[in-house]
Amino acid sequence: MTTLKKIIISAAAFGAMTAMSFAQDVTLRLHQMLPPQATIPAKALTPWAEKVQAESNGRIKIDLFHAMSLGGKPPELYDQAKDGVVDLIWTVIGYTPGRFPATEAFELPFMMTTGEATSRAFQEYCEKHCMDEFAGVKVIAWHAHGPGLIHSKNPVNKLEDMNGIKIRGGSRVINQMLEKLGATPVGMPVPAVSEALSKGVIDATTIPWEVTPALKVSELVKNHTGFSGKNGLYTLTFVFAMNQDAYDKLPDDLKAVIDANSGMEAAAMLGRTMDQGDEIGLSIAQKLNNNIITLDEAETQRWKDAATPLIEAWQAEMDAKGLDGKALVEEARALVEKHSAGM
Numbered sequence: 161m162t163t164l165k166k167i168i169i170s171a172a173a174f175g176a177m178t179a180m181s182f183a184q185d186v187t188l189r190l191h192q193m194l195p196p197q198a199t200i201p202a203k204a205l206t207p208w209a210e211k212v213q214a215e216s217n218g219r220i221k222i223d224l225f226h227a228m229s230l231g232g233k234p235p236e237l238y239d240q241a242k243d244g245v246v247d248l249i250w251t252v253i254g255y256t257p258g259r260f261p262a263t264e265a266f267e268l269p270f271m272m273t274t275g276e277a278t279s280r281a282f283q284e285y286c287e288k289h290c291m292d293e294f295a296g297v298k299v300i301a302w303h304a305h306g307p308g309l310i311h312s313k314n315p316v317n318k319l320e321d322m323n324g325i326k327i328r329g330g331s332r333v334i335n336q337m338l339e340k341l342g343a344t345p346v347g348m349p350v351p352a353v354s355e356a357l358s359k360g361v362i363d364a365t366t367i368p369w370e371v372t373p374a375l376k377v378s379e380l381v382k383n384h385t386g387f388s389g390k391n392g393l394y395t396l397t398f399v400f401a402m403n404q405d406a407y408d409k410l411p412d413d414l415k416a417v418i419d420a421n422s423g424m425e426a427a428a429m430l431g432r433t434m435d436q437g438d439e440i441g442l443s444i445a446q447k448l449n450n451n452i453i454t455l456d457e458a459e460t461q462r463w464k465d466a467a468t469p470l471i472e473a474w475q476a477e478m479d480a481k482g483l484d485g486k487a488l489v490e491e492a493r494a495l496v497e498k499h500s501a502g503m
Contacts, residue, residue: 255332307392370437
């Protein structure tokens with residue numbers, strides 16, 4: 161074989177290899193509801209995307225689209241991923257009420273501790289109980305936020321101060337809880353909170369500290385009510401998911417990159433990021449000299465007692481759906497306790 165022929169054959173082989181490599185490159189679109197400076201997009205989703213891109217040697221490119229910039233409303237995000245409108249989404253599970261019933265155990269009052277510990281517990285729980293509910297997507301992670309609290313125009317110092325106030329809730333279960341506590345719940349996605357507060361549509365909102373900076377909540381209201389003990393009033397649950405077909409089309413080595421950045425440690429990272437965001441949000445309210453209230457143990461117990469009927473009603477509702485509601489609540493509590501130990 162002549163040297164020229166060898167060169168031609170080698171070039172052709174290299175060209176075929178290069179074409180194959182390019183054919184395996186992929187661009188994924190990640191769509192979510194919050195502005196880019198908010199905690200999760202800035203401190204979790206963007207670093208996650210950069211890590212995936214680096215570990216794939218640039219063969220996976222992830223374009224992030226913030227604040228619903230690809231269209232639709234936050235409750236539509238999950239179906240955007242499932243239907244292949246986009247490749248990846250991050251959203252609040254409770255924005256589609258009743259669709260994922262088993263997940264609601266973690267939204268029940270005074271269930272959660274920290275964002276990271278509760279996210280680890282929620283990931284373990286969902287891997288066991290929620291796979292059927294999320295059939296049709298590749299779940300990157302399930303997670304929760306840090307302790308939910310009340311941010312209000314007027315101070316909430318006791319349970320009676322909740323009577324009649326119009327307060328935003330983020331899910332079906334949270335709204336039911338607020339009603340049990342005497343308030344008038346107003347359901348809305350979190351991006352709508354700032355305008356609703358400024359226009360007087362609501363008097364208060366339930367959100368964790370971490371999202372308050374992006375929404376300017378500490379500038380809009382001056383009172384913030386939290387609770388004694390290790391358990392927060394509530395948490396919302398989230399899913400970070402990928403279109404199943406988009407995942408299935410990846411070559412095995414790129415699937416491995418996605419897999420390596422999915423599961424328990426991804427859930428923990430998301431929850432931990434929210435815990436870190438809580439510290440920032442609290443510090444802003446403190447610098448503004450806002451009224452930060454922590455209800456004592458006796459008053460906190462009054463709230464727990466008032467919310468207990470909701471837990472019992474939820475268990476009965478799950479029983480009617482063919483799920484063992486009491487067992488789900490007990491397992492959720494046990495997992496939160498397990499993952500909170502030593503943290």
